[in-house]
Amino acid sequence: MENVAAVILAAGKGTRMKSGLVKVLHPAAGRPMIAWPVAAARAAGAAPVVVVVGHQADAVRQVFHDFPDIRTALQEEQLGTGHAVACAREQLADFSGTVLILCGDTPLLRAETLRELIATHRHEGAALTVLTAVVDNPYGYGRVIRDRAGRVTRIVEQKDATPEEQALCEINSGIYCMEAGFLNANIGAISSDNAQKEFYLTDLVSIAAAKGLTCLGHRTAAAEEIMGVNDRAQLAEASRILRRRINYDLMCAGVSLIDPEHSYIDGSVTIGPDTSVHPNCRISGTTAIGSGCVIESGVSIDDCSIGDGCHIKAGSVLEGSQLLAEVSVGPMAHLRPGTVLNDHVKIGNFVETKKISMGAGSKASHLTYLGDAGIGSNVNIGCGTITCNYDGVNKHRTVIGDDVFIGSDVQLVAPVEVGRNSLVAAGTTVTVDVPPDSLAISRVPQVNKVGWRLKKK
Ligand code: UD1
Ligand code: CA
Secondary structure (H helix, E strand, O other): OOOEEEEEEEOOOOHHHOOOOOHHHOEEOOEEOOHHHHHHHHHOOOOOEEEEEEOEHHHHHHHOOOOOOEEEEEOOOOOOHHHHHHHOHHHHOOOOOEEEEEEOOOOOOOHHHHHHHHHHHHHOOOOEEEEEEEOOOOOOOOEEEEOOOOOEEEEEOHHHOOHHHHOOOEEEEEEEEEEHHHHHHHHHHOOOOOOOOOOOOOHHHHHHHHOOOOEEEEEOOOHHHHOOOOOHHHHHHHHHHHHHHHHHHHHHOOOEEOOHHHEEEOOOOEEOOOOEEOOOEEEEOOOEEOOOOEEOOOOEEEOOEEOOOOEEOOOOEEEOOEEOOOOEEOOOOEEOOOOEEOOOOEEEEEEEEEEEEEOOOOEEEEEEEEEEEEEOOOOEEOOOOEEEOEOOOOEOOEEEOOOOEEOOOOEEEOOEEEOOOOEEOOOOEEOOOEOOOOEEOOOOOOOOOOOHHHHHO
16 A cells, blocks of 8 residues: 555563563564564555654664664654654654554554554544454453444553443554554644553544544454454464464465464464375474475474475474485484485485585485485495594594495495595594495404303303
8 A cells, every 4th residue: 555654562571471581572473572573564555654663763673674664763762652653753754645554563463454553544534544343352451432423533451441441342452544644743742640640542543533633443343353462372373363264374375284283383484285284293484395295293394495296294393404306314313504415315214414415316314314415316325324524623524436335334434535435434534535335344353252151151
C-alpha cells in the first residue's frame, strides 16, 4: 500500500519474561520476536519503519543492521506508549501519510490484517482507527468504549476502568492506524494523569473524539493474531502457532510432514516437493533442501544446502554443509561446517566430518573422523579411519586421490597425500606421501608365541 509508515514499540524490558534478554529479542520460530511484526509491516507496504528501542537498544538495533528502510528511535526512559510514539516523530518528520503503530511483542500479526485495517481507515476517511477484538477474557487489556452510533470514543486501561467498563469484552489490540497530520498535531496533548502515571497513546482516541474527528474501531475476527507475548508460556504458544503456519505452507507446497506438530522448521528454510520429514527434526537458518529427500527422525540441520534425493538418517546433525544429489548420511553422523559431499556419497554411522570435500561415489561407512581433507571420487574410507589434522598448534590437510582404498583403522598424519588408485592396508599409520597406484603398509610383523598362556599360569 502507498504512503504508509510504521512505528513499532519495542523499548520495554518485558519484566514477566524473567530474563536477562530483553523480551523482543527472544526467538519465536527461529527469528527474534521483533522481526515478525516488522516483517508484517513491511509486507503491508510500510516504509519507512521506525522501531522505538530502549532496553538493550544496541542489541535490538543489530537485528535490523542490514535493512536501510528500518530506522530506530531511542526512548531513554519508558514513560508510556504515548511517549514512545512521540520519540519516533523526528524519524517521520518528512512523512505525510498513514502511520501504522504496532507493538514489538505481537509476532502473530499478519500483513493481510494490516492491509484490511488501512483499507477501512482510508475508506472511512478516519483520523484514527484502532484494531480491536472481542475476547472471552479481556483482563489486563484496554477496553474499547463506543457511542450509540458505534464510534469509538475512548479506551480505558484495566487499572483505570470502572467495574462496568471492566465487564466489556472488546479490547484494544495496541495496533493502530492514524494520519500523520493528526498524530503530529495531537501527540503533545497527551498527559500522564492516570493510575499508572504514564503517557497513554490510547488518549489519542478521546482527543480525536472530542474534536469531532472520525475515530473507528476495526474489529478483527483473527483474535489470535493480536496475542501479545508477555511471558514464556505465551512465547511457547505463539511459537507453536507460527510453526503451524510454516508447516501448513510447506505441506501445501508438496512436502510430507509425518507429524507437523513435532516438526521444528524455520520460516527461512525451503524444501522441495516429495521430500518427507519425520518427527522431531529441527531445520533452521538458510537451509535449502531439494525434492524427493527423506529426513528421518531426530535430525538437526542448520545452514545447509541439500540436493535432490538425499537420505538423512535418524539422529544426524548437519551444520553449514553442502550435499549434492542422492547423498546418504547417518544414522548418527555429524557433518560440521565446510563439508561438501558430491553426488552419491555415503556417510555412515558415527562418522564426523569437518571442512572436507568428497568426490562422487565415495564412502565412509562407519566410525571415522575426516577433517581438513580433500577426498577424490570413488574412494572407500574404511572403518575407524582418522585424519590426524591437528598437531596441537596448527591444522594440516590430507589429500586422497580418486579410486583410493583406505583399509580399516588407518591414521593419516597430516599434511599427507595418498595418490590416486593406491591402497592403504588396514592398521597403517600413514606419515609420508603415498605415490599413485601403490600399496602402503606399516605394521609391526605379528608374532605368535605358542603355549605362552599356559606357561604364565
Ligand atoms: C497497551 C495498551 C492497551 C492494550 C495493550 C495491548 C496503552 C496505554 N495501553 O497496554 O490498551 O490493550 O497494549 O497489548 O497503550 N512500550 C514502549 N515504551 C513505553 C511503554 C511501552 O516502547 O514507554 C512498548 C512495550 O515495549 C510494548 C508496547 O509498547 O511492546 C506495549 O506496552 P505495554 O506496557 O505492554 O502496554 P500494555 O500495558 O500492555
Ligand atoms: Ca503488553
